[in-house]
Amino acid sequence: MSGHAPPDVVCVGESMVTFLPVRPGRLADVPAFTRAIGGAESNVACALAAAGHRVKWIGRVGRDGFGDHLVETIGAYGVDVRAVDRDPDRPTGVYFRTADDRATGAHEVAYYRAGSAASAMSPATVPHSSVADARILHLTGITAALSADCLALMRELTAPRPGRPLLSFDVNHRAGLWRHGGAGDVLLELARRADLVFVGADEAEVLWGVGSPRAIRALLAGPTVLVVKRGAEGAVVFERCAEPFPTPPLPEPGLRPGPRSSNAGRAGCADTRTSADTVTTVPAPRVDVTAPVGAGDAFAAGFLSATLRGLDTRTRLRHGHLMAAAALTVPADLATPPRRAHADRLAALDEAAWGTLHLGPGWTGDDQEVRTP
Template sequence: MTGPLVDVVCVGESMVTFLPSRPGPLADVPAFTRAIGGAESNVACTLAAAGHRARWVSRVGTDGFGDHLLDTVAAYGVDTGAVRRDPHRPTGVYFRTDADRATDAHEVVYYRAGSAASAMSPATVPYATVAGARILHLTGITAALSADCRALLHELTAPRPGRPLVSFDVNHRPALWRDGTAPEVLRELADRADLVLVGTDEAERLWGTADPAALRALLPGPAALVVKDGARTALVLERTAARPGPPGVAGTEDTGGTPGPEGSEGAAGPSGATGPDTLTVVPAPRVEVVSAVGAGDAFAAGFLSGTLRGLDARARLRHGHLMAAAALTAPGDLAAPPRRARADRLAALGADAWGRLHLGPGWTSAGTEADEEVRTR
């Protein structure tokens, strides 16, 4: 199935997630609320809600949880026509606390072993399901599900004529890697992609460094490397000759900008000298966090949205921060993104106004623009 041209195809498992009714360890939570969660479907839903054409490719069981997943993802406007139902394997589920993944208080319990999605493989997910996309978005979570899933990612990231721009979010989940192969497997897959996103915390766990130049030396293959430093900053190192753009979006020369806390400048390449990469660093706005879960997926969606629109590096990073802020200020894995016109206006703020931006719960709702303007003065 090639289908009509879509902006982004996201391949990976989504599960029914049970959100706690109150903070605290799982043993003390008396009740849970049903939602959905999955890095790739989160990105697809956020992009669709932001006005892009998104397709989600996966496998789910023929159970009620599979019905719920398909109905919920489709309700965001995502094309789910390539999702297959597996009568022999269940849909995955998981339970989690509401603490940040980066803290010791975070707990997550997966019931996904032998799930329908773990049976994804080159045989069950034909390449035709992603052909015709401008961007193919993958994550390291899929590689951890099974040997067949790992083989699928190797197939999808293999060089071939007409391959979509491959976006790879490292998304290291230590609980899913029991064999010690995560550092090498994720490094290899990331180096086969065109665009890579990685957090400083997971880079440190995987490869022993969060230094952008060291990570670039470790991952010389991608045209763009995005390094996210939590609530502080995000940066992108990218080839200066031609900024990566998916088919249909022209690559543009990045001539740099004003050096300083935010902007583009010549960056030290792997050799330590000013070289083939341009560095752009953008601080994150201040955010009143409700739940940290899903922020990384939202950032990826914002950055990919900017990539699809051919925006410059600063704007792409700012749209990533804004999408992440929408997720951070709402419960659950998914949140309504800001309207495009509003996000564009915020992304275009001067450095001083951007630095004063303060976003709280409900900031993406209509009617909050005036309050937001006061906060940026």
């Protein structure tokens, strides 16, 4: 991110150093690990910056080597990290995980984040003025679980106020962070304050006892756009035209603009004369999964990127699926996204071709063949 131009997106939250095993097996048996980075908000920031957007990440890390590594690595993606605080007294959070799929009982994650520098974020350390110039402010429910100060920060940033950036909120329920309870009420409160909400049908069932997309929409009636993720089945978007979304920027030199909604600058709504929802469903492509970690963050980044470009709703969902597929086909949290022109070609496929799309490791390279049956 060059110069001092206002950011397209500001992401606020914790990032950690991640240690990935060199082979499958229990943590007790793995002899060595490789170092990477992880954190929902920084994942989104890095993916958006890699996709060509101006992005700022605001977090808090220790004044230690791991903090240096995080700031340098995230900055190398092109993310503005000038607002990251360095805490002299608290450490940077780290975590270890196994190579096994998260959906299996064998998967293990060991977090060392209690008392981390990020847990000291508060309204005093992240004033609203530090996010006010963004077109989109992206937050997740993870931050709310880190400490009472972090929850106070989330309530401050999500409070309705004149001139607030479009507020994007990923529910991102992590049960292990809510050992003292309260997740359902807090995450519902925060989600209802947002303009754009991402939530998995599975986590909505755990949090609120509702799993169908329409039941979730009935519970979250306030946000202008609600994205319900259904794993391999795809995703459903409910949207209204009650609030304006960011006006898309001019196309980049040498790139043709993607398909626009009939309401450029709004969230793909078909008719501004009614507040009724339009509902769009897009299936996910078939993906050969290497590791599922980071896919939800990548989906959000793809959807937000397409939103910033003013693309239509179906195309926004397809870009979300494609960015998620990039993350699903690598072992770490972060993947190199496909080039914009490559993703645009795939997102523009007709329904039949999209339905036969099959993506495997390495598919993001322009020279890679995309398989169909």
